[in-house]
Structure formats: structure tokens, C-alpha cells
Amino acid sequence: MDIKELGELGLIKKLAAQFATSHPRIIKGIGDDASVTLQDETKYLLCTTDTLVEDIHFSLKYTPSYNLGRKAVSISLSDIAAMGGTPTFLLVSIVFPPTTPIDFIELFYKGIKEKAQEFGVGLIGGNTSSSPDKIVISTTMLGEVPKDQVLFRKGASVGDAIYVTGYLGDSALGLKVWQQKGSTVIIDPFLKDAMLAHIDPHPRVKEGIIIAERRLATSMIDLSDGLISDLRHIVEESVVGAKVLLKQIPISTSLKRWILEHPQDIMLSLAGGEDYELLFTASPNNARLIEIMAKEIGAPVTRIGEIVPKELCITVLDENGKVVPLTTEGFEHFKQ
Amino acid sequence: MDIKELGELGLIKKLAAQFATSHPRIIKGIGDDASVTLQDETKYLLCTTDTLVEDIHFSLKYTPSYNLGRKAVSISLSDIAAMGGTPTFLLVSIVFPPTTPIDFIELFYKGIKEKAQEFGVGLIGGNTSSSPDKIVISTTMLGEVPKDQVLFRKGASVGDAIYVTGYLGDSALGLKVWQQKGSTVIIDPFLKDAMLAHIDPHPRVKEGIIIAERRLATSMIDLSDGLISDLRHIVEESVVGAKVLLKQIPISTSLKRWILEHPQDIMLSLAGGEDYELLFTASPNNARLIEIMAKEIGAPVTRIGEIVPKELCITVLDENGKVVPLTTEGFEHFKQ
Numbered sequence A, B: 001m002d003i004k005e006l007g008e009l010g011l012i013k014k015l016a017a018q019f020a021t022s023h024p025r026i027i028k029g030i031g032d033d034a035s036v037t038l039q040d041e042t043k044y045l046l047c048t049t050d051t052l053v054e055d056i057h058f059s060l061k062y063t064p065s066y067n068l069g070r071k072a073v074s075i076s077l078s079d080i081a082a083m084g085g086t087p088t089f090l091l092v093s094i095v096f097p098p099t100t101p102i103d104f105i106e107l108f109y110k111g112i113k114e115k116a117q118e119f120g121v122g123l124i125g126g127n128t129s130s131s132p133d134k135i136v137i138s139t140t141m142l143g144e145v146p147k148d149q150v151l152f153r154k155g156a157s158v159g160d161a162i163y164v165t166g167y168l169g170d171s172a173l174g175l176k177v178w179q180q181k182g183s184t185v186i187i188d189p190f191l192k193d194a195m196l197a198h199i200d201p202h203p204r205v206k207e208g209i210i211i212a213e214r215r216l217a218t219s220m221i222d223l224s225d226g227l228i229s230d231l232r233h234i235v236e237e238s239v240v241g242a243k244v245l246l247k248q249i250p251i252s253t254s255l256k257r258w259i260l261e262h263p264q265d266i267m268l269s270l271a272g273g274e275d276y277e278l279l280f281t282a283s284p285n286n287a288r289l290i291e292i293m294a295k296e297i298g299a300p301v302t303r304i305g306e307i308v309p310k311e312l313c314i315t316v317l318d319e320n321g322k323v324v325p326l327t328t329e330g331f332e333h334f335k336q
Helices: A009-018 A065-081 A102-118 A170-181 A189-199 A205-213 A227-238 A253-261 A263-271 A284-297 A328-332 B009-018 B065-081 B102-118 B170-181 B189-199 B205-213 B227-238 B253-261 B263-271 B284-297 B328-332
Strands: A026-028 A035-038 A043-053 A086-096 A122-130 A136-146 A161-165 A219-222 A241-245 A278-282 A301-308 A314-317 B026-028 B035-038 B043-053 B086-096 B122-130 B136-146 B161-165 B219-222 B241-245 B278-282 B301-308 B314-317
Touching: A009 B102, A035 B086, A035 B122, A043 A065, A043 B086, A043 B122, A043 B136, A065 A086, A065 A102, A065 A136, A065 A205, A065 A219, A086 A102, A086 A205, A086 B035, A086 B043, A086 B136, A102 A122, A102 B009, A122 B035, A122 B043, A136 B043, A136 B086, A136 B136, A161 A284, A170 A189, A170 A253, A170 A263, A189 A253, A205 A219, A205 A278, A205 A284, A219 A227, A227 A241, A227 A263, A227 A278, A227 A314, A253 A263, A278 A284, A284 A301, B043 B065, B065 B086, B065 B102, B065 B136, B065 B205, B065 B219, B086 B102, B086 B205, B102 B122, B161 B284, B170 B189, B170 B253, B170 B263, B189 B253, B205 B219, B205 B278, B205 B284, B219 B227, B227 B241, B227 B263, B227 B278, B227 B314, B253 B263, B278 B284, B284 B301
Parallel strands: A086 A122, A241 A314, B086 B122, B241 B314
Antiparallel strands: A026 A035, A035 A043, A043 A136, A086 A136, A161 A278, A161 A301, A219 A278, A241 A301, B026 B035, B035 B043, B043 B136, B086 B136, B161 B278, B161 B301, B219 B278, B241 B301
């Protein structure tokens, strides 16, 4: 059997996890947003690695190389943020065909550097190599978190409220518009925010640290695959279920206006990936503290549902209290 | 201008180094075998990343996937060894076409796991992704070293002796034989060691730690690009020159016998890459201590020359005291 027949790269990822080695200093290896290992008496070291393949994870048709560099950093920053950690150092490797213009590489590294500096992250390593075909980018980000502040996907309890930062679905809407327009120039001012959200997401590092420092959450993950897919990781790891209210999901003015003409695209807020917002669960007692935090950070932090017993799985209810069907097929349609 | 016209990926690497961000905790960023950053009061954190591209860095014609996994780990281990460090954790990502057999991936991870365990290294992260074309492997290895033991490429002084561990040129000979035979079965018992050296190198982690702990060396690097190329990094960083005696370079029985029929291949010991031995410089006062170490580790540690003033560059002398010409062209011929 080959991978194509197996058809599910997730299975291969599980395979890799099975092959993970045990080690006395590993607190959490493969299977969360970042690995957690013992650094010293008070801190954990966080590590996350991401791979971006041309025409699978990004397209040069609508991603300028400067933005590609910025986004590669953001994706990794978001993983550190999801653990409540502070990012520290970054390694970036890029494989590219020999016909790549030097400008492209220069701008790529400029994007890497600027985004890293914006978050106080030091670029400490990397490789460049030629490739016969597509561009492949590989990033590893390190971070740190005080031992008593780390947040995992595991930890949600029945009765906890479910929160998200920011607006959901913008990146998926942006991708849709980029794909339709096939241009690197933003020509539609009305959709500008969504288009920018896709090529230059803003990871919630500051917010993740505040949530961890103030012990506001019981579990946390970043939204890379889409709300339902990522919520599934939380409920599986925490051995619980979740109920989400569709009308509570925060969506931007851009997506609201888009939905007027494309009502089915409300699903982008449930299934669209790459928002790089934070999804977390919290005791209902923390509601007031979370409101205060939202005001401080100047971004929405919205309660979208609650954790329920495992038997209830994940349920999304529309404004009439009807269950929104979550078939894999319906979702795959929206996934990149 | 594109990369092909520029023709030298080393330049791009330099470009990346220029874009490295400064950070108060970076002791050494891009430009040594591993980055060195402040971990706590007594230790430095070491990080190294490597990328292996199919048909550029390896060929599946003669590298079984199990060995590919092992070798990917060894390459990174060798970088940590070159800093005098102890490897701790590993992240491995692999991009492969959807037609890849599942067996291949299973054996790849088995190789990763076994080699990592052999050196007490924990596998803490990774990614799998499909690719339209070639396999790309990306590894990041972490390690640690006491602050007062770290070794850099910089540090060699005029009068220092130059040493190497093990035998040089075997991996390059092995590659040559594999390429000629184009098979994954070792059919020539006489060349077995060289063929194995290429597909399953043994990084000198234990030796690197001993050299660092006993303060035997003034500078160190691992031999990945070939003796002269790697020595060039030492002399450039240390602002010195080097004189090497060709007949002092330790070569295996396999290579000795091969040279009887192919005398020009003595150059493999100077220019052949991927030996993953250690090259270090040491005060002549340490000669006795280095002999003792060699006995303890049960492997040759051979003095091959000495550090001379910068103006003398790198000179290799044959057994008659004649200078061996080191033209780039002559070398490129042997490089992979």
C-alpha cells in the first residue's frame, strides 16, 4: 500500500508519534502544538517545527516572498503562543529550484527577519539547498514557559466555557478571493482585511502569555486547521465533548458582507484554516477576568460554546437551535 | 539574476546569515556547526538544522530508507559533537510524494528512532507532508554544553597541532562504489566498510564530549564537506593558515587497497565529504593527553599538520615535501 491509497497523512503523523523516543526530560513529545521538555528548575523548553510545501501549503501566485517569510515565522509563533510560551529562537531552511530569482530569497529572508524581530525572536540557524522542483520551507521555533503556566490541548473539563480570540474564517475567505483573482495585488478594498489575514496573519503571542500568566485557561490550541478540526484535538485529548453556537462565532465585517451574497460561506468560520487565533477553554468563574483581558489587548475574545460530556461529541447549533451537520465531506470541501 | 547564474549556494547561506537577527542571548548564531545560545547560568543550548534533498544529498538507489533515517540523525549528532556538546532532542520533518510505500516511511522512522535512542536523544517533533516530487528531510537537533567547554571553529592559534578522528575518505569511496554498482546490496566484502561508512556513518559524540571536557582543543569542526573545505572554515574563523602532510592523513585499509588501483583517489581523503569525523586543533602541550584519549576511545586520533600564519593559507605537502595543488576545480570534481 502506498500513501496515496492510505490517503491520510494524519495516519503517518501518528506513525511518527509511535516512533517517538521516550526520554526522562520529555513532558510532552509529538501531539501538541509544541513539545515540552525540562529546561531547568523553573522553566520548560518549547519546540515546534513546521513544513510549507509550494502548491500544497502556499502558492506563489498570490503570496509574495516577503509575506511567505513573515507567514512561515507566524505559523511557528502561533504554536508557541498556544502553549502559553514566549518564543525565543528560530531556525529556517529553504529548498528552492536553481531558477529562483535572488530577489525572491532576499525578500523571503527580509520577511523572516522582520517578523522575528517584531516578536523578539533570534534567527539562529538555517540551510539553503537547491531542489529539482518545488520550494519547501522548514521552520523550527523554540520558546520557554514557566513550569506552572504551560497549557496543553488536554485539560478541558465539562462545564468549561470555550473561547476564541479575534475573528474566524477571514484567512479562508482571503484564500478564496486570492485564488479567484490570482494576483498579488489587493484590488478589492472591501476584502482587504481577509486577503491580508491570509498572507500576513498575526499570531496571538502576547495574548497567549497573558492567558497563561493569569491562569485563565484549562486548555489551549491555535487555530491552524479550522475551528472544528482544532476543537476536536482539545476534546479528544481532554476526553470531553463540545457544544458550539454558530451565531456566537466572531466573524469580521468582510466575512459578514461576503456571506450576504454567499450564505453557505458561513461555514468558513467553522472549517476555514489558518486563522492563527487562539482557542481555549476556561472555568466559567473566569468570565469577568477574560472580559478584562479582552479590553486590555484590544481584540475580541468571544465565548462560543461550552465543554459537555464526551458522549455528546462536538455539536454545532444554528440560531434556531438546529444541529449543523459536520460531515467530513462538507468540511473537506472547505479545507485547503 | 537567478540562483543558477549566481551558481553558489554558499552565497545564499551568507545572505541568510546577514539577515540573522541579533539577540542578547545569542552567543553564536549562523556560521558554526550549531548555534550557541544562553540556556541558564551554567549551560549553553546548541541547535543545528540540516536539510537532505533526494538526488542531491542522497539517492534511494543505494540508500535504504532505514539507513536514510539513521543517517539523517547522525548528520545532526555530528554537528552537536563538533561543539563539544551532548545531544538532547530531535525534530524530524519529511516531505514525500503520495506514491511512497508506507513501508518506506515506517523503516525511515525506525532508523530515526534507533539512532536517536543509541545516543540518548528524544524525538520530540516532526511533520509529514506530501510533495509533488522529491523527498525532502529536515532535521533539527538540540544539545547542551557547559559554558566553559564549548568549542567553536574560531580559536586555533599558530603552532597548534591539527588532529582528526577516525579515517578519512571512506564515505566518498563508499559513495563512488555505490554509484558504480547502483545496488542496495553490499556485494564486495573488501569495500564493505567504506560502503557502510557512506550509508551509516558513526558520529563522534562521545569523543567530542571528552575533547571538550578535558579542554584538549582550541577549535573544532566536523568533517561533512571534506577535510580541506572544513579546515578552511577553521582557518578563516581563526584568522590563521594550515599546513597538512598528505601521508599523515589516516586512511582505512579499504581506501589503501583501492588506491593501489586508482592512485588519484588519494584525493578522496582530502576532498571527500561526509566522513563525520572530528577535526580539531590543540596546543602541542596536549599531545600526550590526546594519545591517552585515543587509547580510551579505541579509535585513531591522528596529528595531520599544524596551524601556521594566515599568510601561508592552507598548504598540503606530499611525501616528497611537494605542494599538492588545491584548485577548486580539482576539488569540485570529487564533491557530491
